[in-house]
Structure formats: structure tokens, C-alpha cells
Amino acid sequence: MNQRIQKQNIREKYWRYSLYVILLGLGTVIFVELIPFLGGLLGALTIYVLLRGQMRALTIRHKLRRSLAASLLIGEAIVCFLIPLSLLVWLLVAKLQDVTLDPSTVIQPIRNLAELIRERIGYNLLDGDNIAKLVELLPRAGQWVNVVVLLFVLYFMLIGGREMESYLRKFIPFNRTVTQEFTREVVMIVRSNAIGIPLLAVIQGAVALVGYWLCGVPWALFWGVVTCVATIVPLLGTALVWLPLAAYLGLIGHWGAAVGLLAYGVVVITQVDNLARFVLQKRMADTHPLVTIFGVIIGLSLFGFMGVIFGPVLLSIFIFCADLFKRRYLDEAPMNEVLASPAERSSESGRE
Numbered sequence: 430m431n432q433r434i435q436k437q438n439i440r441e442k443y444w445r446y447s448l449y450v451i452l453l454g455l456g457t458v459i460f461v462e463l464i465p466f467l468g469g470l471l472g473a474l475t476i477y478v479l480l481r482g483q484m485r486a487l488t489i490r491h492k493l494r495r496s497l498a499a500s501l502l503i504g505e506a507i508v509c510f511l512i513p514l515s516l517l518v519w520l521l522v523a524k525l526q527d528v529t530l531d532p533s534t535v536i537q538p539i540r541n542l543a544e545l546i547r548e549r550i551g552y553n554l555l556d557g558d559n560i561a562k563l564v565e566l567l568p569r570a571g572q573w574v575n576v577v578v579l580l581f582v583l584y585f586m587l588i589g590g591r592e593m594e595s596y597l598r599k600f601i602p603f604n605r606t607v608t609q610e611f612t613r614e615v616v617m618i619v620r621s622n623a624i625g626i627p628l629l630a631v632i633q634g635a636v637a638l639v640g641y642w643l644c645g646v647p648w649a650l651f652w653g654v655v656t657c658v659a660t661i662v663p664l665l666g667t668a669l670v671w672l673p674l675a676a677y678l679g680l681i682g683h684w685g686a687a688v689g690l691l692a693y694g695v696v697v698i699t700q701v702d703n704l705a706r707f708v709l710q711k712r713m714a715d716t717h718p719l720v721t722i723f724g725v726i727i728g729l730s731l732f733g734f735m736g737v738i739f740g741p742v743l744l745s746i747f748i749f750c751a752d753l754f755k756r757r758y759l760d761e762a763p764m765n766e767v768l769a770s771p772a773e774r775s776s777e778s779g780r781e
Contacts (some may be wrong), residue, residue: 467732469578475738476579477586478619484587499587503580513578554707555677603753611749618745622721622738625709629702630657631666636701640693644686646674659730660702661737664722667698 463470480502487498586593594612601608638653647653656670671694679687706718721741728740 442682463712464645466575466578469575470576470582471732471739472579473582473586475619476510477590477621478616480506480587481590484590495588499584502587503584506580506583515581538632544693607753611746614745614749615742618742619738621709622741626661626737629709630660632705633657633660633698633702637667637694637698638670640671640690640697641674644678644693645683646678661725666702671698718746720748 449498483505484498484502487493487501488495493501528665597610598612601611603611634653634657637656641649641652652670652674656667659665659667659669662669671690675690675694678684678690686719724741724744725737727744728736728738728739728742730736731743
């Protein structure tokens with residue numbers, strides 16, 4: 430009898446560890462093969478978080494079939510997300526084509542600026558290694574297959590959203606209350622970054638565009654769009670655009686416009702950035718600025734452009750788990766205090 434039980438236990442352990450190995454091995458292979466499509470998958474997840482409320486309203490309140498509701502929301506995603514992005518790329522490509530037709534209008538000022546930088550600080554901006562690194566980044570922008578992956582995955586996520594969420598929650602290693610807090614934190618950060626970052630970019634680009642027009646910067650609309658994109662860069666942000674433009678104006682002899690653009694960038698663009706970030710933080714996820722900055726730095730290296738959203742999510746998940754571990758095992762707090770929301774914990778500490 431004991432031998433039979435022992436054999437059964439050995440067989441059970443063999444099955445369990447074999448399943449672990451199979452899951453880990455196949456999971457690693459699948460993940461590696463999906464890396465080229467990671468941008469599309471993360472994009473689908475981001476848009477799903479934004480549209481899941483509308484999907485539930487269409488299917489529950491208005492009684493639409495899931496396939497029809499998902500098709501309508503796919504159309505909304507194309508109109509609100511993909512078409513504006515395509516217009517942005519079209520504008521950049523059109524301006525770059527102008528450069529190929531008359532390269533001297535842009536290349537010579539860039540050479541002058543690079544020579545000035547080399548004389549002042551000894552750094553060769555046009556070094557072969559620097560240019561090679563820039564060229565390596567260009568093919569990544571052409572992965573349009575990720576758009577097809579995004580729409581395809583998004584459609585099935587919308588159709589099976591509730592079942593998918595319920596299934597995935599079972600894998601989160603917390604009880605029901607902590608799981609709800611955990612998912613609420615993740616959804617809130619994804620939603621705030623997916624809405625807040627583009628909104629902040631548009632505000633920054635519009636404010637910068639006014640300054641470029643006033644100072645007579647050539648291709649003002651083009652550089653306004655580039656300023657929008659530059660807002661995702663941690664710490665430096667829009668200064669990566671208006672500082673070189675001010676230097677360019679100075680190099681071609683327009684010192685008044687150069688000083689004016691420099692002052693406009695420091696006084697107006699930077700302060701609008703701080704004010705807009707403060708307002709958006711209060712209206713959306715009240716995430717600490719350091720979490721956003723370091724999250725973007727981590728996310729860009731891991732996920733590319735979508736790391737702007739999912740980098741802060743990763744860092745916030747780590748902080749959430751670290752705080753949960755501290756309260757439960759280091760502070761040895763009772764489970765009811767561990768499961769309390771941040772607002773409830775702050776009110777309790779205020780009464781003390």
C-alpha cells in the first residue's frame with residue numbers, strides 16, 4: 430500500500446515537473462518568435478483597455494452582437510489612432526522627400542552645426558558610428574505588419590474580453606481583493622499613459638509650433654510634429670528640438686530669433702510641459718514623476734515605442750508588489766490592513 434502511494438507520488442511529481450518544463454520551454458520559444466510583433470500585441474492591449482468600457486456598453490446596454498460591436502470599435506480605432514498616426518508618418522516622409530530633392534538646404538546647416546559642436550566640445554556629431562546607429566533605427570519604423578497584428582488581435586480581444594480577463598485573473602498570485610486592486614492599478618496606468626502622453630505631445634507640439642512660427646523657423650509645421658514625438662524622451666524631451674533649432678538660427682546669423690526661441694523654449698514650452706503634466710496627473714493616475722521617467726527609460730529599451738506606456742506599468746507593478754511584501758511580511762500587518770486601499774491606509778495613519 431505504501432509502495433503504491435509512493436509510486437503515485439513519484440508519478441505525480443514527474444507529471445508536474447514535466448509540465449513545468451514543457452510550459453517553460455514552449456513559452457520561451459513562442460515569446461522569442463513573437464518578439465518582432467511585440468509592438469502590435471502591446472498596441473492591441475493598450476487600445477483594448479481604452480475600448481473595453483465601450484464594448485461592454487454596446488453588448489450589454491444596447492444588446493449588439495459581439496462581432497458587430499467589435500467591428501464598430503475596430504473602425505473607431507482606425508479612425509482615432511491609426512489614421513492620425515499614418516498622417517504623421519506621411520508628413521515626415523513628405524518633408525524627407527523634399528530633403529532628397531534639395532539636400533543642400535538642410536545638410537549644409539547640419540554640417541555647420543556639427544562643426545561648431547566639434548570645435549567647442551570635441552564631439553563629432555557626424556562620426557560614422559553615430560550615423561550607423563541612426564540608420565539602424567530607421568527600419569524599425571517600417572514594420573507595418575504590426576498594424577495588421579494589432580487589428581487582428583484587438584478584434585478577438587474585444588469579442589472574448591470578459592472571458593479573457595476572468596481567465597487571466599486566476600493566474601495572478603493574490604487573493605480576490607488584492608487582485609482587484611492590482612488590476613485596477615494596471616488598467617489605470619495604461620489608460621492614463623495611453624491618453625495622457627499623446628495629449629501632452631499635442632499640447633507641447635502646438636505651443637512649440639507657435640514659437641517656431643513667431644521666430645521664423647523654416648518648416649515650422651514639420652518641427653512642431655517632431656516636437657510632439659520628442660515629448661516621449663525622458664528628461665530632455667522637447668529641448669532636443671528647440672535647442673538645436675535656436676542654435677541653427679544663430680549659425681545662419683538670425684541672433685534675435687535665436688535668443689527669442691531660446692527664451693520661448695525655457696519660459697513657455699518648459700513651463701507648459703510642467704503645468705500640463707501636473708494637471709494630467711491629478712485628473713488621471715497620480716503616478717510619481719520618477720516612476721514615469723525611469724519607467725519610460727526601461728520600457729523604450731525593452732518594448733520600443735510602446736515602452737512609453739508599458740515601462741511605467743512594469744515599474745508600478747514592481748512597486749506594488751514590493752509594498753505588498755513590506756506590509757504583509759516585514760511590517761507583519763494584519764490581512765485586513767494589507768488589503769486596504771491606499772486612501773484607507775492614509776486616513777488610518779492620519780487618525781493616529
